[in-house]
Amino acid sequence: DAKTTQPPSMDCAEGRAANLPCNHSTISGNEYVYWYRQIHSQGPQYIIHGLKNNETNEMASLIITEDRKSSTLILPHATLRDTAVYYCIVRVGGTGGFKTIFGAGTRLFVKA
């Protein structure tokens, strides 16, 4: 079962900030939160990741709550090209390898 829950869909006006929430209430201390997006059945595109601090890169910002049970991906100025399915996942690994479980994601519609 997926370790994250996300709303199935969201709308956002072009030029406005898109705030995509994710719950990961069972996250453990060494699990990272990752965000990917997928456009038109292309391969998922990496966006950003974090452990406990807020993170920002050229694509987005990631806000993780202090208890780490939820996070929010922020696209500061959404464009039509940001319409995609956004996946929030948790990932941990070690000598035993990695096994990433994807949930259903959030379908973001950016409207003109």
Place this chain on the structure above:
Amino acid sequence: KAGVTQTPRYLIKTRGQQVTLSCSPISGHRSVSWYQQTPGQGLQFLFEYFSETQRNKGNFPGRFSGRQFSNSRSEMNVSTLELGDSALYLCASSRGQGMPDTQYFGPGTRLTVL
């Protein structure tokens, strides 16, 4: 730096046949994971290879198998194809050691089983 490449991009097979898909990871990446994506089941983890060894496996039947070569390139094989195997098959590569370990996905192979 070149990204993850997958070949072929599209494939049409008939039931009962077998198929082999190929994945070339990002240079320096030693871990390759495979995923199946269907409209009904979403993205499902198949298996992960690291240094030519399968380290993790999802819940798929034995008809799905894979291997990894010494140059980290990986192949995935599906034998005795069924209609339900029609899907987008994605591979992702990462360093495979230490955290964070970020996966980067290829464009996928679209398999259609008739």
